[in-house]
Amino acid sequence: MPMRSFLDFEKPIAELEGKIEELRHLTDAGDINIAEEVGKLQVKVDRLLRQTYGKLTAWQKVQVARHPERPHFQDVVRILVEDYMPLAGDRAFAEDRAIQGGIGRLRGRSVIVMGTEKGADTGERVKHNFGMAKPEGYRKARRLMELADRFRLPVITFVDTPGAYPGVDAEQRGQAEAIARAIEACLKLRVPLVACIVGEGGSGGAIALAAGDKVLMLEHAIYSVISPEGCASILWRSADHAQDAAEALKLTAQDLLRLGVADEIVPEPLGGAHRDPKAALDALGERIEWALQQLVGQDGGTLKARRRSKFLEMGKKGLS
Amino acid sequence: MNWLTNFVRPKIRALVRKAEVPENLWHKCPSCGQMLFHRDLEANLYVCQHCGHHMRLQAKRRLAMLFDGGVSTTIELPKAAVDPLRFRDRQRYGERLKEAQEKTGNADAILVAHGTIGGHAVVAAVFDFEFMGGSMGMAVGEALVAAAQLAVLQQAALIAVPSSGGARMQEGILSLMQMPRTVLAVEDVKEAGLPYIVILTDPTTGGVTASFAMLGDIAIAEPGAVVGFAGARVIAETIREQLPDGFQRAEYLLDHGMVDMVVPRHKLRETLARLLDLLRRPGPTAEVLSLPRSDAAAAASRADGARSGQD
Numbered sequence A: 001m002p003m004r005s006f007l008d009f010e011k012p013i014a015e016l017e018g019k020i021e022e023l024r025h026l027t028d029a030g031d032i033n034i035a036e037e038v039g040k041l042q043v044k045v046d047r048l049l050r051q052t053y054g055k056l057t058a059w060q061k062v063q064v065a066r067h068p069e070r071p072h073f074q075d076v077v078r079i080l081v082e083d084y085m086p087l088a089g090d091r092a093f094a095e096d097r098a099i100q101g102g103i104g105r106l107r108g109r110s111v112i113v114m115g116t117e118k119g120a121d122t123g124e125r126v127k128h129n130f131g132m133a134k135p136e137g138y139r140k141a142r143r144l145m146e147l148a149d150r151f152r153l154p155v156i157t158f159v160d161t162p163g164a165y166p167g168v169d170a171e172q173r174g175q176a177e178a179i180a181r182a183i184e185a186c187l188k189l190r191v192p193l194v195a196c197i198v199g200e201g202g203s204g205g206a207i208a209l210a211a212g213d214k215v216l217m218l219e220h221a222i223y224s225v226i227s228p229e230g231c232a233s234i235l236w237r238s239a240d241h242a243q244d245a246a247e248a249l250k251l252t253a254q255d256l257l258r259l260g261v262a263d264e265i266v267p268e269p270l271g272g273a274h275r276d277p278k279a280a281l282d283a284l285g286e287r288i289e290w291a292l293q294q295l296v297g298q299d300g301g302t303l304k305a306r307r308r309s310k311f312l313e314m315g316k317k318g319l320s
Numbered sequence B: 001m002n003w004l005t006n007f008v009r010p011k012i013r014a015l016v017r018k019a020e021v022p023e024n025l026w027h028k029c030p031s032c033g034q035m036l037f038h039r040d041l042e043a044n045l046y047v048c049q050h051c052g053h054h055m056r057l058q059a060k061r062r063l064a065m066l067f068d069g070g071v072s073t074t075i076e077l078p079k080a081a082v083d084p085l086r087f088r089d090r091q092r093y094g095e096r097l098k099e100a101q102e103k104t105g106n107a108d109a110i111l112v113a114h115g116t117i118g119g120h121a122v123v124a125a126v127f128d129f130e131f132m133g134g135s136m137g138m139a140v141g142e143a144l145v146a147a148a149q150l151a152v153l154q155q156a157a158l159i160a161v162p163s164s165g166g167a168r169m170q171e172g173i174l175s176l177m178q179m180p181r182t183v184l185a186v187e188d189v190k191e192a193g194l195p196y197i198v199i200l201t202d203p204t205t206g207g208v209t210a211s212f213a214m215l216g217d218i219a220i221a222e223p224g225a226v227v228g229f230a231g232a233r234v235i236a237e238t239i240r241e242q243l244p245d246g247f248q249r250a251e252y253l254l255d256h257g258m259v260d261m262v263v264p265r266h267k268l269r270e271t272l273a274r275l276l277d278l279l280r281r282p283g284p285t286a287e288v289l290s291l292p293r294s295d296a297a298a299a300a301s302r303a304d305g306a307r308s309g310q311d
């Protein structure tokens, strides 16, 4: 198993787990009962995890949401989708690997799934452009949504992106228009759209896939109009204030539920989804299935009209 | 602090500002640096006589030059939640809002008005960049929804004139949610069979571009306007390369197929009138005359008739 990456605030946890590892590798422990010691330490670790993850600050949530071992779209496909057939290309310019998508079965039901993919290691991250899509990615997403509509298949999206790619080529090919059309495609769907914010919901690049009937957020996911760093450098004139910006932006799943932007929070395993991606995704799969059960029976016109009024009513009340 | 300082001072300040006319007699063109006499500039629709630079416009000036005879009726906009996140950076958002309101005399970064252009009913939603960079929060989204509803109600065309840095950060995720909301708004206008025209003015970026602003049936840009999704500085920092000449300018967008036309300000009303005429009066304008048919056309018509008769 590869070394786990620890976040700065997880240092005490890392130290305890390091001790456990050391004990496990001891061949001659003298008069220490290794199993008993490990057990005691594990109890401490769990208690520490529960304490730490029970009251994460907004900035800590940002760090957790960006954790490299957080479940990726490829994990979603591996764990939740059977008989997955990837579908590629926007039919106009290119295949954008920052947005993956295809057709498959979720608990027996044929669905279109798509999501941003950040990549799990350095090579993968470059291949997927760190989850930052270009116009062709959003145009592919729109194409897949239209395909879903034609065959009356529900659409499930998985969002984990720092945002749309800021580059010359992306601008040349109409990044803004591509995002606008993807949002439009979400809103036009006459089939259910369940959007899951799994890690980082980065601004326009996230809403392009997330204007859904139901928006589910993992417990420690974030969703924001701008990155805390970007916000800090504009409003505080220094990226050093990213923690203040994270707090002010109200970007945690808990804030978004109160604001009515997220419909449901899906609890993560103890210590965050990165400690057990499979358990996190299994829990998410349950809630997706539950959401679909509420939605699949409705006719297309009703679904579209309800989605429309949901977004038009959104934000009428602030935090109270 | 008493009621006087609270309620009277803003008005006094407004008076003082109006008296500061001498300072505004001359403007410096931000593009060529020439000094421009206030009255000449106004007569030239705030376009530099020397270099043709199109300056940013206050929303009320834009409305005046858009509609027939400069006449339009500004509607009262629905109230949106004020400071929904109780946001505070170095300054309270509530204070920033008040300052912007005093500075511009507008409730938020947008005005909505109705009137006619070339005799056609039009509802216009015009951004004011002076109001917090024309940023889009709840109030702006609400205004666009109202503008679209009014257009459908009056069977009028909707014209949006964005000038905006994008979403209003101080309203967090709720400003991001104005993207789907405004997309829904213009969708209604389109579904009602009414024209939706966008005039992209300097600058239009971020979440505004990536929603209603790029969905026009017709997209017009003013010369030199910066229009794009990501800011040029962010792009330069990301790719660590120099940006191409004219990057994200109106002419660059035209070359890359993103807008239908680049129209100078003094041609704008005329262009809109012609477009609206073509879109909304598709039939011949005069009484239909029965023209004598040529022999060839008559023969073709007989042959068609014969063929269909055999089917």
Ligand SMILES: [Zn+2]
Pocket: B029, B030, B031, B032, B033, B034, B048, B049, B050, B051, B052, B053
């Ligand atoms: Zn000039």
